[in-house]
Amino acid sequence: MKVLHSLKSVRTIALSAVLLSSLTVTALSPAAFAAETKGSELANQQFLKDQYNINLSNSLTKGSFVNAINRIFNYEAKDQENKFTDLQKDSPYYKAAQALYENGILTNGTLQGDAPLTELQATFLALKAAGLKELAYTYPTDKIKSSLAKLHISYNADQLSFQAAQELAAAIDTGLIPTEWYANFKADAPADSLFANELLGKILSFQGLNKNYIGTTNxxxxxxxINQAWKTEDLITASDLRAVFDEALKKNLVTGYNLKDARFNANFDQKLxxxxxxxxxxxxLQLIGLLRSEGIQAKVQxxxxxxxxxxxxxxxEPTQTDDYQVVQIDNGNFIAYAKEYDIEFEFDNAQQKDKFQKVIFQYAKKDSKDxxxxxxxxxxxxxxxxxxxxxxxxxxxxxxxxxGHYYAQxxxxxxxxxxxxxxxKKINPSLSVDSYKFWVDEPFYNYLLGDFK
Structure with missing residues (x-):
């Protein structure tokens, strides 16, 4: 029984110049590079909007960027004492600023939340939010000068404090500031939404909060x-959750359930x-091979x-293994726990997502016994x-x-x-049940109706 549940240049280099009389290198044109960069920026912007309800304008203030960072972490300050001399409790930035101060991302007692956000300020905030400040503070002067030179910034001439120079240097070396921004980076210039979104995306990456996948179909x-991920997977216990749904099984409230670990969530674009x-x-493995053969490309988790x-x-009598365990219940039946998986796909476009069902119906759905x-x-x-x-x-x-990070559904x-x-809720009145509708293939819907085919 199954249970519910960059730039890429194309370079052809086969042999050395000694062996080849000519070599053709095909690189992306400036227009193609701009298009690819724009696509990446839009995808990052959409992810921030979908996952965190972050939608930045081009008239960014320091306070709005502070709010955006805190939407990622969802911090709440425990200490009720106001840490800022220029913020009142009715300020739209107050809660986020207090929370980020408590977590070491804001360190100054004044916020100046309505002031325009500069590229330098955004970088300092992003570096701390990304968890890189200790690394930054290891930088000696010579290393700082070498790193800042990539932005054509002179440590002495630009009058940065030593700590500020350390933070900017670390942001450069870790890629927090991407190389494509080097030529146009201006410390005191207002940060636009593209730059701010790029930094927010980097925060997600450093904190492991971005899209989470092991590869792509191609x-x-x-x-x-896929094989390695499967081999390192074990049965999920989550005893407290299991106890509730085991009781639901015994009472015939459900015919099955599954346990999952949110740390493996793909965080993909839901529309794709x-x-x-x-x-x-x-x-x-064969399914991924099938998708490749049909020209369907997707991220895979x-x-x-x-x-x-x-x-x-x-x-x-059931046979138990490391991947299949049973527990006998009062009526003589058993509750079985089986190791399974979900594959999450994010397709390159909506058309490929639509095509998926046609491929399944033709090559991966049984309609007759043999x-x-x-x-x-x-x-x-x-x-x-x-x-x-x-x-x-x-x-x-x-x-x-x-x-915690486990859930049962x-x-x-x-x-x-x-x-x-x-x-x-009768089994455990203290529980909050999250219930929502979603879209499933019709054969599985028929299974819920009791149709084994």
Whole structure:
């Protein structure tokens, strides 16, 4: 039973000049470079908007940038004492400034929140938010001068304090300030939204909060990466969450559930992504090969999942392994816990996301018992879903509880969701159940209706 749940130049260099009489190097034109850079900037801007509700204007103030940083971390100050001489509690920057001060990102007792944000100020804030200040403070003078020269800045002539020069130098060397900004960086110039968004994206990267994936479908080593990720995956215990949903299983509130770890969440663009669930890693490898053969390109993340369901006693004594455990319950049946996975795909465009179902129906969905021409271990009801609407998909509900970075969830028909939520709260009244609708393939929807095909 399955359970719910840059620039890239094209250079052809095969041999040395000794062996080749001519060598053609194809580089991106300035227009192509600008287009690729613009695409990257827009993707970063969209990610910040979708994940953190950050939408910066070009008239940036220091306070608005402080607010944006705190939206990433969602810090709350514990100390209620006002740390700023120029902020009152009714200021739109007050809560964020207090929280960032408490966490060492703001260090001065005045904010000047309505003042225009300069590129230098933005860099200082981003460096601390990225967790790099200790590195910065190791920089000696000679190293500072060498690094600042990349921005055509003279440490002595530009009258930076020693600490400020250290922070700027570290921002350069770590790539916090990307090389494409070197030529136009001006310390006292107002920071526009492109520059600020770039810094926010770097903060996400340094803090491990950006898109989280192991590779792309077109990478030669993606199969090795998938295998390695699978081999290092273990059953997820999450005892407190498991206890609640085990009780729900016993009461027939749900037919199954799964446990996942949010640290593996892909954080993909919801409009371009799908989640595909299965239990056999050979199927995953063949699925990626299938997508490659169909010209579908996507980022790939393998998310560990433990699925739980009732194993009936009449099926015989279950065989336990490291990846499959059972616990017997009062009626003689068992609750089985099986190692599975979700593959999260973020496609290059919406058209490829739409094409995915056609490929699955043709090559990865079983329609007859001895059907040929399918990839390994294809299911009668493949499970894949989207958090945004797709044509020819059906809506169902996810009923989810969380503790720390673990969560347990069970999929249900929409008209059964309220019953599941009520039952879970009776089991543990203190729990908050997150329930939302999403779009799933029709064969899996039919499975929820009781159709094994």
């Amino acid at each position: 990478e030669d080593d993606i199969f090795a990466k 992504s799908l989640t595909y669930g299965h239990s056999d890693i050979k199927h995953a 393998l998310e560990p999942k433990t699925s739980a369901f009732i194993y009936l006693k009449e099926w015989g 059907q040929q021409g399918l990839i390994y271990s294809s299911w009668w009801q493949p499970l894949y879903y989207s958090l945004t609407e797709l044509k020819d998909y059906k809506t169902i509900s996810n009923n989810k509880i969380s503790k 069970s999929f249900s028909l929409n008209n059964k969701s309220a019953e599941v939520i009520e039952g879970i």
